[in-house]
Each structure stands twice: as structure tokens, then as C-alpha cells.
Amino acid sequence: MKIAVMGYGTIGSGVVEVLEINKEKIAKRAGEPIEVKYVLDLREFPGTPIENKIVHDYKVIAEDPEIGIVVETMGGVEPAFTFVKAMLEAGKQVATSNKNLVAAKGAELIKVARDHGVNFQFEASVGGGIPIIRPLNKCLTADEIEEITGILNGTTNYMLTKMTEEGADFDEVLKDAQDKGYAEKDPTADIEGYDPCRKIAILTSLVAGQQVDFEDIHCEGITKITPEDIKYAKAMHRAIKLLASSRKVGDSYTCLVAPYMIDDTHPLSGVNGVFNGVFLRGNVLGDAMFYGSGAGKLPTASAVVADVVDMTKHQNTNIYIDWKPEKLTLVSYDDSVNSFFVRTDSPKSEVEAVFGHVDYIEDVVDGEYAFTTGDMTEKDFADKASKINVINRIRL
Amino acid sequence: MKIAVMGYGTIGSGVVEVLEINKEKIAKRAGEPIEVKYVLDLREFPGTPIENKIVHDYKVIAEDPEIGIVVETMGGVEPAFTFVKAMLEAGKQVATSNKNLVAAKGAELIKVARDHGVNFQFEASVGGGIPIIRPLNKCLTADEIEEITGILNGTTNYMLTKMTEEGADFDEVLKDAQDKGYAEKDPTADIEGYDPCRKIAILTSLVAGQQVDFEDIHCEGITKITPEDIKYAKAMHRAIKLLASSRKVGDSYTCLVAPYMIDDTHPLSGVNGVFNGVFLRGNVLGDAMFYGSGAGKLPTASAVVADVVDMTKHQNTNIYIDWKPEKLTLVSYDDSVNSFFVRTDSPKSEVEAVFGHVDYIEDVVDGEYAFTTGDMTEKDFADKASKINVINRIRL
Known part of the structure; x- marks a missing residue:
């Protein structure tokens, strides 16, 4: 191959x-050796083993009948989309790690692949090395998935873990994450939650069997989390995690990306540092969780290569992926139901006049206290919260 | 089908x-409706929906050309083996949840299936509803698996969790587990570790690609764990778990089933109650963990039905499983390397004369103390331990 x-x-x-490190194992599992013939890049890599494999024009690859599989690891929607589509149309199978491409064009590329009798796979686009796309497609086929919730961004999870362990504030841990190479110079996509938002759009599309647009998902990052919030979380035996969550409600789904305070007994509460975790609940399986390296060079490459192995074994078979292009209308943000942790310095009488009976958490931070609500819609909460002074609020 | x-x-x-609850979802994913035509059992089930499907002779099934897939959920090696083999030879695909059958006859039945152009699948035989067999075969194909360690028995994990949470002793929690239906009247297979021993034999066979006999695996249960051990574990920020573990050493594997004290930061430390977890380490993937319901009617059935869906989609394709009948010689128990937690009341001078430098844990239980060793072979440890008075010892 x-x-x-x-x-x-x-x-x-x-x-x-x-492909080099595990050459023999991979050849055995794929049924034949896998050889890299071309590497497409704008740059040259003189003096490296791929020196003579570099091409600058994707058409060289598309037009070479020897090429059976193309790996796309460029990132971004364009020109990746143009290149990938051309490869599929030329009868080549494609594996990608590119969440932006899959979130924006997944359904379309799956259809193009099917129309041309080839496969388009994207295990590495969510959760890095953690097997999650293939388990959803191939393993959890006896279940109705009622919830899928992930810690899908290693950078923010590292930062929240560090804030929890060291009591450090947001700016400090961001600088540390940048120094360690975990966060980009422009960290927006991570800290504002845009990255996990695309990933939960992909997972929800697979679970629902139709297109979920990430633009429709309400998305909050971790920039407003403070050391005081962490103190409350500890006092409540909870952990603050940036969750990307999707729950089935009737025939639709409610999706949200936001920091949550999850109980210490929740399987995701132990997912720390740069690790990722995907929790799901099936109507017959019950609770399950997948944990592992959500990013990083070799773990992510491991997932891409697993796709290559799978496609090598399925050269003339379309592996069915249930993700139709018709757009799914999500439950509106206003109608989404959550419960809330709220910090305030308003008098309790005001809080109770607005929220009714609540549970209090006191003596954690001077000059304020906190309370937790039961389930309510986002709109109801926002209306009520506007009537008291809210220092911060985090979903539970 | x-x-x-x-x-x-x-x-x-x-x-x-x-199959009834998720009928439509399953039909969609399998590509056709799945209908139960026969149920083989010694008993009758008058007045139930399967009343007219009951047969008592397996040959009725083997000889019916309409039957494409047979599910084996009888348990035990015989007559399950005879029946399953006959089904495969009759050209029927087989899905089983039977760990005893798979551990004893897996390689042989995979070969019989391949020789007859059908599939033999057993996702539910390890970890109940947790997808682990298919991820090993289909997802982690780019990796050399260096370690696979599981909490693979829900009964003993429930008991150890209960001992940890309530400080209760072994006999009390066993009775409680029996009252709740988590433990059998004869709990030997669980509490002595025979059940996880078969499961780690299956997983190691799949990782190694050849037969691992469970009889070759040293197996210790949880019967010697006391409330005092739990106290030490807490003081050391560790959790006592019954692990079934397999590590690659050169061209072979070292396998062991025994209670371990694992650090609170280990992904398996948060696997509590009747849940199961499988931790693995790949040479490029790094650490990963799969968590979920390791037993129970519906979760286990969910995994069996996922096999049925997969086989419905692969009616004329053999799904390759790398598990050859040639027996793998494991590293001998004596040569296996572990580190140890040891409780003793011997003078420290005696301990140090035998073990050299060790780390002490004191003031946990009156009249004794504990220490931990570095890595050493089981033989070396046993020799040294025989020279002091050991109250209990647990691997780290």
C-alpha cells in the first residue's frame, strides 16, 4: 500500500x-506493508528521510494510480477541503486529523467518499489518540446514546488542573501552558472553547446521524474561572472542568460547551492535565468512559495510522458512517436545562425571593457566599440571575 | 437476519x-432487521414471548439454513464448545459472552470460523459492556501494546470499594454483595481471582497474537485484604484494587492477577463499585483507559448485540483476529518483577539487614508498621520476606 x-x-x-517505529506490527495488521510515497508541503526538507518524497502540487498525488490512501494533516478548512475532495474523487481513501475540516465538511466528504466507493475516516479529529469515532460507529451499535460529554481540550484541562493544584490564577497558568508548548501564542481557540465546540459537533453528528453545525452550539470558555471558584469547588468536593456536552431531548439534542463543576465521583473528574476523556451513556449499556492522550504528535498520529490500517483492509468496501448532510435543529440555548452554582454578595432574602429554596455554601471566600439551584432553563436562570448581584456562576 | x-x-x-428495546436503531445500523427465531434452553418458558421459539436440540439451529448468526450465552466450556463448533462448521457466525469458553478455546474457534468463512466474536467476554476487544483489534492497530491492566471483576471491586468507604471487613462485605446479588452463593471464582484471570488471558492472547493459557497465570484473590490494609492505603493516598495485569517483557509477557495498591493519580484508581476499567499503554499512543459496566444483564447484552450487528454487516467477510493457537510461554512467576508494600512487626534493623534501604509508613496500626520496596523479582521478594515476620504484603 x-x-x-x-x-x-x-x-x-x-x-x-x-509508520516507521511500528513498521512490522502495522504491516502484519494491515495485511501488507505501508509505504509513504509522497509528502505534500510548501516547504522543502533537505537532508531528511522525506527529502525525495516532497511534492508541492496535490495533483501529483491525485493523478498517481499507485496511491491508495492519502493522509490529511494540514489543518484548517481550505485548502484541505479542496485537496481531500479531489483525492476522494480520484478514488483514493482519506484519513484526516483535521477537526475544522470534519466539523465543517464531514457529511459532505462522507457522501463524496461513498459515491466513489472509498472511505473517509477521521478518528484523530476528536480526542487525539483515544479511540472514540470507531467505537461509536462500530461498537456501541446496540445502544441509543443518551448523553455524550467530553473533556476534549488538553490545553484548558491542563490549565484548570494547574489552577486546582496550585491555586494559581488564569493568567499565570496560561503563561505556563504557553511556555510548555501546550497553548498557542494565540490561545483563543482553546481558552474560548472553540476547539472542543467543533469536536462535540462532530460527536453529536455521529450520534444523531445528521449534521450538527458547531455555530449553533453555545460556547463558553474558561477565561472567567478564578482561584476563588476553585476554592468553592474543593469545598464542595467537585472539580471544575471545561465540558463539551450533548444530551438527547426528545428527537433532538441539547449541546453546550462550558465550564462545569462536576462531582468527585463522576468518571471525568479524574481526567487531569493534558489528558482527554469522553463519557457516554447508552440506554442499555449505561455509563462508559474513554480516557487518553487528547493531543500530542505520536498519540494523534497513532489514531491516523489506525485509520490507514483499517482502510488498507477495506480497499473495496465502504465502511458505513451514519452522518447525513441534513441539518439537525438543536434545542435552543434558552430552552436548555441545567443547574447552577452561583456566587453572590446579595442578601439571602433577595436570593430566596428570586430563586426560592436553594442550598448555600458559606465561609469559603470572605464577603460573599454561594448557592446551588435545581434544574432550570438557561433563560429562566438568566432572568432570575439579573435580579441579584452574581459574582460568577458555573453549571453543575 | x-x-x-x-x-x-x-x-x-x-x-x-x-434487540426489542432498540429494534429500529439496530436494524438501521445492521442494514436489516434482526429477528430471534430460536432460543435454545433446557427449560420451557410458557406464557412468555419466546414460548414458541424454544428448542431443546442445538441441531435444529445448526441445520436451519435460515439462521445466519448464533448467540452463545450458556456459560462454561461444555457443552458450549460442542454447540458453538457445530454452528461454525454449519456456516453460522457466532457471538459469545462466555469467558470460560473463549479463554479455553478461543484460538481454536477463531480458526474453525476462518476455515468456514464465518466470524467468531466475543466482545462481551471481557469487561461486559465496555468495548475493549474490538478496540484492540480495530483501533489500536498502530501501536505495540506494552501493558494492559484491568479491573475486570465487578464483584470484588464492589467489595473493595465498600471496605474502603465503610472500613468494613471482608466477611461483612461478602455477605452484603451476596445479599445484593453481586456475588454468587459460591463466590470462589470472583474472590479468588479466577474470573479476571480468564479475562486477562483473553486480552493478553489478543495483544500477543497467540494463545495464553490462564492456568499459567499466577492468581491471588482478595480474601487476605483486611481493614488495616485499607487504612494503610488511605494513609498512602492509594487505593487497593484487584488488578489483572499483563506487561510486555522482551518477546514475552509477564501476567499476574493480584490485589495492588495503586496511586490515587492512576486512571484505574477512580474505578469504583461494580464498574470495570481497562488501562493500556501503547508505545506511540501512551496511556489510555476504557471504563464502564463490567457486568449486568443489559450492558453485557449490549456488547453481544454489537457483535451481532457487526457480523450482520460482514456476512461474507472474515474479520481478522490475530490469535494463533501456538502457546505463548509467559515470564515465570518467580522472575516477574514487582514492588511491594509490606506490613511487619519485626525490628527495623532486621528489615534493613534483609531489604536494605526501604521507605517506612508508621503510626497507622498499633504494634506494627509498614515499608515499601523498590522493584524486585517475586522470588527475591519471597526469599527476603521469609526472613522477617510479614503480617501482609500487597504489590504496588
């Missing part, structure tokens, strides 16, 4: 490395 | 129930 890798950045070079 | 269920006990009746 001769393959091409488009984009020789962190993940692309990782793919070449994993 | 018409199927037969052999054995209408807990899991078998669960399979019929899951």
Missing part, C-alpha cells in the same frame, strides 16, 4: 514516524 | 430484550 501525507507539521511528521 | 440464542439465562434474555 502506497500512501501520501498532506502537511508535514507535527501530526504529519508523527504519522511518518509511527 | 434470523438469529438463535443459546442459553436463556441473564445474558441470553438480556440479548432478546436489547
